[in-house]
Amino acid sequence: MDFSIKAFDWSKAGVPSLLAAKSDCVVIGIFEGQTLSGAGRQLDVLSKGLVARLIKSGDMTGKSGSTFLLHEVEGIGAARVLLVGLGKQDKFEAKSFTDATRAAWRALATTRAAQVTWLLAQTPVKGYGADWATRVTVTVARDLAYRFTETKSKPEPDERTLKKVTLVVDPADEKAAKVALRQAIAIANGSDLTRDLGNLPPNICTPTYLGHAAKKLAKEYKLKVEVLGQKQIEALKMGSFLSVAKGSSEPPQFIVLHYQGAAAKQAPVVLVGKGITFDTGGISLKPGAAMDEMKYDMCGAGSVLGTMSAVAEMGLKLNVVAVIPTCENMPAGNAVKPGDIVTSMSGQTIEVLNTDAEGRLILCDALTYAERFKPAAVVDVATLTGACIVALGHHNSGLFSKDDALADELLAAAKKAGDPAWRLPLDDEYQEQLKSNFADVANIGTPGAGSVTAACFLSRFTEAYPWAHLDIAGTAWKSGSAKGATGRPVPLLSQFLIDRAG
Structure with a gap:
């Protein structure tokens, strides 16, 4: 699994949306009972209110660890959109982020996605920066991906297709996130x-x-x-x-x-x-x-x-x-x-x-x-x-x-x-x-x-x-x-x- 860092500022008007870029899946976090912001808000705009309708219908509650997978969303370059519940924004802490990250990786493992754009690392976590979020994202992914097959005569085939993950962070966090990425891979x-x-x-x-x-x-x-x-x-x-x-x-x-x-x-x-x-x-x-x-x-x-x-x-x-x-x-x-x-x-x-x-x-x-x-x-x-x-x-x-x-x-x-x-x-x-x-x-x-x-x-x-x-x-x-x-x-x-x- 190859990881890379990309900087993107959602607040700048006029910039081409990252959501228009081609990939197999884009991963976006949604808070429970909160007004959409950042990537979630732009997704809702580009999809002509789809996210808001899913929330209103109760299909996507935003509860911590919940996931909802969308296919071929209009206006989005990715073949899939994975919505991940983050829970209450005022209670969003280290454990909430880790739980959401683990839920997202598990949901991705059920798909055939090979290239993923990961936007959760931009979500502010009380007391931690994007470098910490980057490290958690990578170490959780690697933890779930681990398999031991050395002593099996015929190892079960590995059907996972995920090869490339782009972690998106704010421009101000790019340098620290790149250091954290190297550390996470080493750990x-x-x-x-x-x-x-x-x-x-x-x-x-x-x-x-x-x-x-x-x-x-x-x-x-x-x-x-x-x-x-x-x-x-x-x-x-x-x-x-x-x-x-x-x-x-x-x-x-x-x-x-x-x-x-x-x-x-x-x-x-x-x-x-x-x-x-x-x-x-x-x-x-x-x-x-x-x-x-x-x-x-x-x-x-x-x-x-x-x-x-x-x-x-x-x-x-x-x-x-x-x-x-x-x-x-x-x-x-x-x-x-x-x-x-x-x-x-x-x-x-x-x-x-x-x-x-x-x-x-x-x-x-x-x-x-x-x-x-x-x-x-x-x-x-x-x-x-x-x-x-x-x-x-x-x-x-x-x-x-x-x-x-x-x-x-x-x-x-x-x-x-x-x-x-x-x-x-x-x-x-x-x-x-x-x-x-x-x-x-x-x-x-x-x-x-x-x-x-x-x-x-x-x-x-x-x-x-x-x-x-x-x-x-x-x-x-x-x-x-x-x-x-x-x-x-x-x-x-x-x-x-x-x-x-x-």
Whole structure:
């Protein structure tokens, strides 16, 4: 799908109407119960009152997310006109725009239109500009267009015909919209990479495969990459990470990817991604139902690679380092057992009370490793706890941080990107639940606040820098008939880094 930007001013008298231009479909927004204006008004004039008649008859109410498709409208160059309901104008906000955009793309998918003129990006949204509207338009379109067919012998034929989309903006917004378009395409590409990695089966997407994916990304964008193997990880004394990998025949990998978009002396942002390519729970074996979905336990790693792809494609002026510990968590005669005590890279000892709380065991060593970069900030991303799903469901990712400024940055980015997160507590009182009689800390807490105690565990390894943790257990993939990776939180992380670079 090819996107472009076109500037047009509807207020200038005497200019030839954009609606006279040839295309397969033009997309126009209509507010509920409002006087027609802009493109809607000009459409009504050129069609000799057709829109007004549709509104009067009740066929087009303008209710949010409603659509009405017209064919061969007199006076209009496009073969089709898609009217999209925007809801009440005084309540038209970010969610209303996103809902209308999603409804419009879905309606277009039922047509054979190949070339589309998109006018919704000119609709003012409270608190946002045309650059934001452009980004939402493109990322929603790409999200709906995504298909995973790599492992099918005979992929279903793709009957979609849409090839070219022209986004119309006001002349004053043209420059910003073009920048936003480039960013949106990069973010969509990064999200697609994340989804592809997540959707691959675990017999293909192994730790070694993730290492190759990082090397491929490094080659494409001229990034520096290191993929450390078993002996190198042992030399770093990452006893906690290695304890998780013990039961698997797949060798662990420790991936470090560097993007340098600013001066070398500028402190980088470090992204740490949990890369458990399959999680049986180890000796603390998971129930069999839906265990196939544990291939998605590497979505933290996948989202970090997707974000690095987006950052490199955008050419952001900042430095970013990706750190990805990756292995399988399998039961075996030599697997780590409940009651074992392991020593982390930091020197802290950990009593393993549950081998299914393995993500924090690999992340803690990666967080200690991140200290060497003297980072401006560290954000780890992990499908860490089922407790986060209990707390927040599948809409918000869980955000934890003791650094208010960093947390506020991430929440603002989440809101702007339409990739929501909710901040949960990280009070010192919760640390009491992690006490061990035999080690410095236990890897699980006493019952209650499971996602909080998991974050508290990680916080013990992050005192050297500003740090935040994103628990994406409820947002990284969908189950049921829509089963598949979502690509989240690539939009959130990308927006966070765009804002930092700006």
